[in-house]
Amino acid sequence: MRDLSLHLLDIIQNSVKAGARRIDVQVSADPSADRLQLQVSDNGCGMSPELLARVTDPFVTTRKTRSVGLGIPLLKEQCELTGGCLNLVSEVGKGTTLTAELGLSCIDRLPLGDLGETWQALVIADPTIDYRLILQAPGRQFELDLAELRLRLPDVPLNEPAVLDWIRESIEEQQDIIFGGVLHEIISRTGSHQAEGQG
């Protein structure tokens, strides 16, 4: 995976496959703790404690078509590479919450990538799912709730091109505003060159 927005696309699809109709995603940067947190919560079918214990094993999957499941193990590896960790909480019938903690200033951390394009792909695939995205940095927050957007556009599906453009561009714009300042702070503090690809 080239960036964290692709990891998110992959992880969120696990929620979709689990039958979730509501998926909350939060991306939070905390420079004082040197942490970048990605959190995906869904109301899907959830996992049994047995499956939950084994789900970070790349040779464990719920699919019948093949015997590997790499999405979660790859994200776990990226977290641990940056001094962070991955945590999963799940309950059968209620849903699952995945929390990925990454070292914000770690040179090995992948760039955040383009969350707008990830959201566009998700909405194209199923415009009826209630995705909520929260982008957060100290003093700044952006929230986009597609359930609310649907109320404002009652007779237009969210995968209409004009709506897709608005969703993608809103996220790309806010991603720059919210994480741009954090990035400058990290670069000035550490001299890191991770600006590339932060979008």
Added chain:
Amino acid sequence: MKSLAELEAIRQKAKADMAARTGGGRKVVVGMATCGIAAGARPVMNALIEELRVRNVNDVNVTMTGCIGVCRLEPIIEVLEENGDRITYVKMDANKARRVVAEHLINGRICQDLTIGAAEAAAKETAQA
């Protein structure tokens, strides 16, 4: 900056676009499991959407699926024709996706060199050489 106030204008435009649409049952499915995403499926999907929009093609639905089963040939897209025919394109990128829109979806000519058959034949030749 984008604002919620713009949504009413977007709603009116989208409704007009929907009314002008002819409909149709052709479908393009993009493989978006871990293998597809890691190989570059997201830019392929976005290029398809963009090219269909630029060329005003409105009888094709683009959607995504999980692992199609041949991870080594990702990114993979499948064109599902109304008559049930299925054409599988492999090792796609954004430029190839635009070509499939222009040549196949608009002009009805299958891009033979991008199909799974062509890729497998080339791999066989290489193995025998």
